[in-house]
Amino acid sequence: MIKINDIQWKYKKFSLTIEELTIQHGINILVGHNGSGKSTLLSLLATAKRPSQGEISYHGDTMNSNLLAVRSKIGYVPTGLELYQDFTPVKLLLYLSQLKGLPKKLSIHQTEELLSIFHLRDVQKTKIKRLSQGMQQRLALAQAFLGKPTYIFLDEPLNYLDIHERKSLLNFLSKIAPHTIILVATHELNEWEAICNSVIWMNEGTLQYEGTKTMWKHELPLTIWTGEMEDSLYENFSKKHLIVYAGRIKDKLVVRCANSLKPAPGFKAVAPTMEDAFFIRKHSQQRS
Incomplete structure (x- = not known):
């Protein structure tokens, strides 16, 4: 599990403060209006940002005690992720798998597997700059699963995906959810209703609610x-x-x-x- 204890992050007039939060295995959706702190929380959890105070624990490891171990278990897709436009999908996934330290055979195997899961085999040798936004979004998602990470952080992952690719992603996430901590920032709550386990609601940088989807819908x-x-x-x-x-x-x-x-x-x-x-x-x- 991930445990957040008394973290704070500030930038100009915006501040995020969470005294205590535990995120369990399964699909957890992160909701709130624009500017509520969803993307900031994801980037803190993904270690792309560091809190100015407090601590985040990943099954006992922290950024201060074992940053490399923590990062090796994280898959992250922020909004607006820029991909190397002159790479092809297969080249990008092989390159990123090497950066993650995967052995060559495993790197090739996982690249082939992810190209199939995200329906990119037909364009695997096409330069990324020639791919549609939907294809580039699927590739951005695919790279997050290299190394079979324990922690997955996705910021509006359904953007640019058609209805078939949305269903495909939701099915894939539901299969890996029992053994993975997945946190998804989304505005489209109803699409996640069937598969999500819990809801986290942020507003103006503070935690407003954390609990099961049943409690979220019925304690009104x-x-x-x-x-x-x-x-x-x-x-x-x-x-x-x-x-x-x-x-x-x-x-x-x-x-x-x-x-x-x-x-x-x-x-x-x-x-x-x-x-x-x-x-x-x-x-x-x-x-x-």
């Missing part, structure tokens, strides 16, 4: 309701209730809202999604 101050109404009634209704979603199915206006009591006749209580829970929690925090 408001209930999610859904129902249909006439267009003419919506404006007045929206002024009285917290609207989560309003859309049209054929000729009917369908409204999804959050309220402590049934908002109107015909509305039914429904189970909240991951994004519903974030919407309610954020709204409740702003009002407090």
Whole structure:
């Protein structure tokens, strides 16, 4: 497990402070608005940044006690990762595997394996600068798994991936999750709902929530309701209730809202999604 103890990091007017946090094996999603500290936390965990105070422990090892051992077990994909544009995918993976210290045979084997997993075999000898953004994103993801790391940190990994590649990545992560600590910063909570184990919520550089996805969805101050109404009634209704979603199915206006009591006749209580829970929690925090 990863244990965070009293860490702090500051840059200009932004500061990140976490007194205590434990991250277990499995898929943990990191949520929060832009500027909340998600990317900063990932870079601290990936040892790309050092906290100004406090300590991060990786199964007992720390940056101060055994930095090389810690880094050898980390796979990291920040947003906007720049790849060597004149390399090919196969050359890049072989090069990075050498930097990680993998033996030659293992390096070749893992490179071939990752090219297949991320569907890059057809372009393995094409220069990276000629690849689409989606292909470059898949290559950025592939390099993170060289050496079969214990700790995987991914910042918005679904960016530029089509629906098939998204499903492929989620399936791959779910297979390795029992033996890997995976932390994913994402704005797309619902896509991770089926496979994630826990949720970590950051806001303005501080930890707001850490717990299971079940607790995240059900320990809420408001209930999610859904129902249909006439267009003419919506404006007045929206002024009285917290609207989560309003859309049209054929000729009917369908409204999804959050309220402590049934908002109107015909509305039914429904189970909240991951994004519903974030919407309610954020709204409740702003009002407090």
